Amino acid sequence: MILLHSLNGSEFYINNDLIVKVEALPDTVITLTDGRTLRVKEDPREIVERILRFKRRIFQGSLVVEGGEE
Numbered sequence: 784m785i786l787l788h789s790l791n792g793s794e795f796y797i798n799n800d801l802i803v804k805v806e807a808l809p810d811t812v813i814t815l816t817d818g819r820t821l822r823v824k825e826d827p828r829e830i831v832e833r834i835l836r837f838k839r840r841i842f843q844g845s846l847v848v849e850g851g852e853e
Contacts (some may be wrong), residue, residue, distance in 0.1 A: 785833040787813075788824040797821070799834045 784796040790810065803814045805827040813821045813830070823830070 785830070785837055787821075787830070787833075790822050790824060792824075799837060802830075802834070805830050 785799050786794060786796055788794055797813070801815045801817075803816055806812045806814070807827050810822045811825055811827055811830070813823060815821070825833075
């Protein structure tokens with residue numbers, strides 16, 4: 784799961800496997816597998832980087848939550 788921020792600033796974690804697409808429309812919009820959308824503060828490139836870091840940690844076997852990162 785990755786940490787994101789809604790437009791009002793609240794933090795939440797999302798299961799990255801539920802993400803279908805991430806668009807910059809001027810807000811960043813995430814479309815989920817069930818068709819729902821989320822608007823977040825993070826730039827699409829940052830979201831992709833967080834997903835990649837999370838998946839690398841899983842494959843390396845070091846999945847430990849670090850200070851609010853993922």
